[in-house]
Amino acid sequence: MSQIHALSDDQVGQELRKMTAFIRQEAEEKAREIEIKANEEFAIEKSKLVRQETDAIDSAYAKKFKQAQMSQQITRSTVANKTRLKVLGARQELLDDIFEAASAQLGEATSSQDRYKDILKGLILEGFYAMNEPELVLRARKADYDVVRQASEAASAEYKEKTEKDVKATIDEENPVAEGSAGGVIIVGGNGKIDIDNTFEARLNLLKDSALPAMRKALFGENPNRKFFD
């Protein structure tokens, strides 16, 4: 044996074993580090992905829920509206029917000449007071000219009595009221520019607005929701 070999075979073997053990240990420690890191990264990555996506899902569903709720409110409101309209429609039908029936019976005033003359006098007087002019023109149905003339004289007399003013009302025979009218009279003043339509049709027409509150009360009772009565 040469002098160069400082170690015996046994010692070499021992050294080798120590070195292999060391190499192995280092490798296992490194492997452990890598595994620990891998698990950490796993947890972080997984929770990041889950959170990102669930947030997105949450906001998408929040929107969906809100829309569904809104659409439901719209539906409910539409239903309520439709119902209200149905009921109002029925009311209106009834009112229209009543006005039509009244319209058909407008002829009854003319059945008695005396009564008709009296009514005409009142209608003409209304015109006199409203116009407050000394000269007025009357329009009426051709068939009524005579009775209108008589009524007009009576009206002028009463007017003079109540106001001490004279009024001269002439019938415009060039412009009679249409044949189909049920009666009444039109008083024209202001140089032909202002007229008060006191035909029965026109008066009934005015009632279509003005009589509604009273009619509604008579037919449908008081409105429990009403707050203002002036």
Added chain:
Amino acid sequence: MSAQNSAGIQTLLDAERDASKIVQKAREYRTKRVREARDEAKKEIEAYKAQKEAEFKKFEAEHTQGNKAAQDEADAEAEARIREIKESGSKNREQVIKDLLHAVFTPVPEAMAAH
């Protein structure tokens, strides 16, 4: 001697090789974990989404039902009120017509002068 040397070197080389296998295995584990993170995340996300969808569907179903109930109730109420209107109508019609005609045929001269 040189035989001993090369045996020793061989042992060390083998040890290095085993060591690198160990590390390599760890590295493969790491790669696997990255993939697992994505796969598990995906599964959890889908489960969450399915749950949310189920909640939503339930909500919708409840409200469709509620809407139908409201519609039926509204229809019934409308029927009842229309019936009331018709009854009142037939009861009071004649009087109202009479009152209207009375108003048409009753001029009020003084009152008109007031405006």
